[in-house]
Amino acid sequence: MGRKRMEEQWWKGELAADIHRTLRTKELKLPMYKAHSPQIGMRRYFIDLLTVLSNRCNLCPTARHLAIYLLDHFMDRYDITVKQLHIISFACLLLASKFEEKEDKVPKLEHVNNLACMCNVNVVLDKKDLLRMEMLVLENFNWNLCLPTPAHYIDYYLYVSIGENDLHNGWPITSLTKTKDFLEKYAYYFLDFSVQDHTFLHFRPSLIAAACVCASRICMQISPAWTTQLELLTCYSWEHLAQCIEIMFIYYENDIKEASNLKKQVTIQHQEQEAVENLSHQATTQVLFQQSSYHPLAQHSATLSQFQSPVQDLCSAYRDSLQAHRPSGLLAGSADSSLHPYAALQASLRPSAQTLPIQTPIAVQVA
Numbered sequence: 001m002g003r004k005r006m007e008e009q010w011w012k013g014e015l016a017a018d019i020h021r022t023l024r025t026k027e028l029k030l031p032m033y034k035a036h037s038p039q040i041g042m043r044r045y046f047i048d049l050l051t052v053l054s055n056r057c058n059l060c061p062t063a064r065h066l067a068i069y070l071l072d073h074f075m076d077r078y079d080i081t082v083k084q085l086h087i088i089s090f091a092c093l094l095l096a097s098k099f100e101e102k103e104d105k106v107p108k109l110e111h112v113n114n115l116a117c118m119c120n121v122n123v124v125l126d127k128k129d130l131l132r133m134e135m136l137v138l139e140n141f142n143w144n145l146c147l148p149t150p151a152h153y154i155d156y157y158l159y160v161s162i163g164e165n166d167l168h169n170g171w172p173i174t175s176l177t178k179t180k181d182f183l184e185k186y187a188y189y190f191l192d193f194s195v196q197d198h199t200f201l202h203f204r205p206s207l208i209a210a211a212c213v214c215a216s217r218i219c220m221q222i223s224p225a226w227t228t229q230l231e232l233l234t235c236y237s238w239e240h241l242a243q244c245i246e247i248m249f250i251y252y253e254n255d256i257k258e259a260s261n262l263k264k265q266v267t268i269q270h271q272e273q274e275a276v277e278n279l280s281h282q283a284t285t286q287v288l289f290q291q292s293s294y295h296p297l298a299q300h301s302a303t304l305s306q307f308q309s310p311v312q313d314l315c316s317a318y319r320d321s322l323q324a325h326r327p328s329g330l331l332a333g334s335a336d337s338s339l340h341p342y343a344a345l346q347a348s349l350r351p352s353a354q355t356l357p358i359q360t361p362i363a364v365q366v367a
Contacts, residue, residue, distance in 0.1 A: 009155070011155045011156035011159050012159065016156060019156075020153070020156055023148045023152055023153065023206070024148075024206055024235075026146060026147070026148050027148045027204055027205050027206060030147060030148070030205075031073055033072065033073060033076055033198065033201040033202065034076055035076065035198050035201075036076055036077075037075040037076050037078075037079075038079050039075060039079075039080060039082075039085060040075070040198065042082070042085065043072070043075065043198060044196065046071060046085060046086075046089050047068055047071075047195055047196065049086075049089060049119060049121070050064065050067050050068055050071065050089055050092070050093055051064060051192075051195075052115075052119060053090075053093055053107075053112070053115050053116075053119070054067065054093065054097075056115050057097070057105075057107045057111070057112075057115070058105070059093075059096075059097055059100075059101060059105070059107075060100060060101060061151040061154075061188070061191070062100045062149065062151045062152055063093075063096045063097045063099075063100035063101055064096070064151070065149035065150065065151035065152075065191075065195065066096035066099065066100055066145065066147060066149055066151075067089075067092045067093040067095070067096035067097075068092075068149075068195050069147055069149050070092040070095065070096060070137060070141070070145075070147075071088065071089055071092045072198065072201060073140075073141075074088060074092070074137060074140055075088075077140065083123060084133075086116075086121055086123040087123065087125065087129055087130070087133050088133055088137070090112055090116070090123075090125055090130065090133075091130060091133035091134045091136075091137055092137060093107075093112075094106070094107065094112070094130070094134065095134055095137060095138070095145065096145070099145045099146075109125060109127065109130065112125065113125055148205050148206070149205050150191055150194055150205045150206075150208040150209040150212065151191060151209075152205065152209075153205060153206050153209035153210070154187060154188070154191055154209045154212060154213075156233075157209055157210055157212075157213045157230070157233065157234060158180070158183070158184055158187055158213060160229055160230060160233055161180060161183055161184075161187070161213050161216070161217070161230070162176050162179050162180045162183060162222070163227060163229060164176070166222050166223070166224075166227070167222065167223045168220070168221060168222055168223075169221050170223070173222075179220070179222070182220060183213075183216045183217065183220055183222070186215075186216035186219055186220060187212045187213055187216045188212075189216075190211070190212040190215050190216060190248050190252075191208075191209070191212050193248055193251045193252070194208045194212070194248075196251070197247075197251070199247065200244070200247070203244050206234065206236075207236055207240065207241065207244060208244060209234075210230070210234040210236045210240075210241055211241045211244040211245050211248060212248070213230065214226050214230075214238075214241050214245055215245050215248050215249065215252075218245070219252075225238070226238045226241065
């Protein structure tokens with residue numbers, strides 16, 4: 001899948017529908033994620049580590065998402081020490097890059113060790129340990145790494161994400177190309193959210209990718225939020241996507257709040273710094289008997305006030321829209337719904353562990 005993606009844009013070719021159909025068939029056979037890892041509290045750290053390493057190595061999104069998927073399901077089955085988790089993470093990243101990237105794009109062991117050192121990871125890989133871990137991961141997945149992730153679907157869905165009949169704020173779209181470029185950035189923004197919380201692993205990868213596109217259309221105020229063409233292409237209706245989209249918007253709201261708090265902290269720091277500089281400048285002018293030419297503090301504050309956070313009220317507005325459009329049983333966990341409520345998913349996650357079948361010199365703790 002990865003080499004095909006790098007060599008040509010398969011989602012634009014004649015075999016796009018067949019490839020999509022094959023991916024959808026394979027995702028039905030994906031193992032169930034149970035969130036049983038005793039180290040699940042450290043998951044976010046290792047996800048961020050893999051993200052940093054993959055970005056430094058210029059790996060494609062499918063390689064990064066596959067590496068995270070391998071790590072999630074490996075952790076879900078075994079109780080692993082922290083040191084071993086670092087080695088397993090590197091092994092998952094290298095296996096995913098070998099499967100998804102061209103040969104010359106696969107990171108070298110020395111380069112990975114250097115990046116790990118830069119990330120303050122006190123682990124140095126050697127070939128024997130790395131090979132042993134790679135073999136263990138491959139055996140755990142029955143030597144099958146053709147595992148669809150949301151990143152494998154996103155480009156196929158983005159290709160038809162904007163149509164000529166779509167409206168932006170109630171008006172016809174003047175530039176489909178520019179609009180699609182902005183929507184693609186939003187979609188990958190939501191795609192990154194999908195790996196930050198293991199709750200998304202309870203949705204099918206294709207559904208997550210479709211929800212990313214739909215959430216992006218909502219954020220950009222493109223109507224309708226979900227078109228007939230997208231529904232036919234993805235085989236998902238608005239009702240199928242509503243729960244996943246709502247969880248995405250919860251993270252979106254939190255991200256906006258964090259950005260707003262960071263902006264306030266920066267503003268306060270600037271104000272404090274200018275206040276100190278103002279006092280220092282006033283003391284200097286008193287000595288030199290010169291009139292201060294220092295600009296008022298309000299001028300800088302006015303400049304800062306021009307910055308605006310993105311679409312802060314959009315999430316709450318579309319929260320009401322989601323509630324109005326979906327069936328009453330969607331988030332209530334109705335018996336005929338294939339989507340489980342977010343609260344029920346969280347309540348059902350209870351950790352258990354197995355012993356990692358690996359021999360010395362790499363020791364393993366048994367839960």
